Amino acid sequence: MAIASWNSRFLTGIEIIDIQHEALFEAVNTLADAVKVNNASLRVGGYLEMLVGQTQEHFTTEERYLTETGNRQLRSHLEEHRALNAKLHELLAKQKNGGLVSADVALFFAEWFAHHIAEVDMANGGTGNKPAPPIEA
Numbered sequence: 001m002a003i004a005s006w007n008s009r010f011l012t013g014i015e016i017i018d019i020q021h022e023a024l025f026e027a028v029n030t031l032a033d034a035v036k037v038n039n040a041s042l043r044v045g046g047y048l049e050m051l052v053g054q055t056q057e058h059f060t061t062e063e064r065y066l067t068e069t070g071n072r073q074l075r076s077h078l079e080e081h082r083a084l085n086a087k088l089h090e091l092l093a094k095q096k097n098g099g100l101v102s103a104d105v106a107l108f109f110a111e112w113f114a115h116h117i118a119e120v121d122m123a124n125g126g127t128g129n130k131p132a133p134p135i136e137a
């Protein structure tokens with residue numbers, strides 16, 4: 001069973017962002033499957049690199065959108081992105097030095113993306129299911 005299951009509650013209504021989010025779920029599931037089946041360094045490392053690349057591409061797209069639309073939560077949103085980026089790079093470095101990627105790591109990413117998309121990205125200003133959060137003073 002996939003650890004990250006995509007559904008319509010994650011739709012922000014911003015097409016490019018929704019496409020990238022869904023692809024990120026797939027990348028997390030691919031990584032989780034590779035870890036479960038065989039923690040062979042090359043395969044897992046390749047999928048981890050793919051997840052890092054897709055995440056960075058997505059963050060670039062989303063941050064550009066947030067900046068262009070004058071999003072009021074830009075700063076705190078960027079902080080969440082930076083924190084995940086740091087975690088991904090730390091993990092990639094460990095993996096390249098021979099460290100094993102555990103199933104818990106894949107689960108962490110599944111939960112991070114589900115939480116971040118539902119709680120933070122949903123306020124991006126699209127036609128999300130959630131109302132935008134109150135404007136900061």
Ligand SMILES: [Fe+2]
Nearest residue numbers: 062116120121
């Ligand atoms: Fe985000």
Ligand SMILES: [Fe+2]
Nearest residue numbers: 021062117121
């Ligand atoms: Fe996002």
